[in-house]
Amino acid sequence: MSEWPLWEVFIRSQHGLAHRHVGSLHAPTSEMAVCNARDVYTRRNEGVSIWVVKSADISASEPNNKDMLFEPSHDKIFRHPTFYDLPDDVDYM
């Protein structure tokens, strides 16, 4: 028997914030996934909005490629404001 597709659930916890991934669940349709997500993930007022996305539709980076992907930004310390020494009496910068 083929099981229902897996859905990733994203909840906006309060007005103004972005949706965050909270978990996943199985459901036959996107509507049912939203209903189930409501029942499972917002029982204690956790959210004001729900997104569901089929897990199969998410493309992700390979954990094994972590170094290759993210290491090059380690030595680019000039991208951070603290790289630049300014006199103490410069305000608002």
Added chain:
Amino acid sequence: MYSQVIDEQPVSSDELNAQEALFQEKIDNDIKIEPRDWMPDGYRKTLIRQISQHAHSEIVGMLPEGKWLTRAPSLTRKSILLAKVQDEGGHGLYLYSAAETLGVTRDEMYLALHSGKAKYSSIFNYPTLTWADIGVIGWLVDGAAIMNQVPLQRCSYGPYARAMVRICKEESFHQRQGFEMLITLCKGKPVQKAMAQDALNRWWWPSLMMFGPPDADSVHSAQSMRWKIKMNGNDELRQKFVDVCVPQAELLGLTIPDNKIIWNEEWQQHDFGEVNWDEFYNVLKGNGVCNRERLKARVDAWEDGAWVRDAAKAYAVKRQRSSSL
């Protein structure tokens, strides 16, 4: 959207007004408007115009600085400038994406920019003549942008506000690298300091124009402020900018090219001279020094890059075909 309602039954203006009143109440209570929420047509249209103009400015803003990438005086300065220009491309992307949540497509926005229909900030139609211009742009142009963008982090439209949070975080490095470069130039040889002064002379007034025309002449301000998609008056931000810049110029040992700047004890702020608004409107109309050059560079980049987009599309089609076999 709303046209569906017309198919069913006409909405009385009372009902519409009730909807608008509810909308305004949300905004007054600082509740963010999100893409799927009901919003007045005017709010949507104004935001699309505002956010896409903002995005265009980031994209065109890469051009004046891009010219100096190959002319940077050291490898460090080159890496820094490259990182800054990269950031601006990213800022353009965040903003285009925020605008797309309002129902406008990326292609529509590009087309409006490339045809000259859409505007971008007047500041990017001025030429970058020397290396010191890069320092002054970081200090003044990014400084003015920050002053305008920080309050927008609290604006009423969720996707725009969240894009602003990210942008402001990255923008701080832009301003600091510019100011630090100017400190270096001003501590250098007299000719280097003179170069910094010359850049300040040319960029000061155009930077003040970035805040837009005086509030009295600003057409849409009142409604936009009620909708909280404009958080401060143009004159208010301009004044704040002048007050912040005066001591910074003193620290550099540079002179702001305005002999009317003087501390006003009574108002606890600086008096300053009148901006040449004829020049501002003339640049907006397309008659600035670099308007044509900027637009041409943008259109050329788009057209010369067509083969890359075509190749990527062809590759996607090929992969789809092989996976369906």
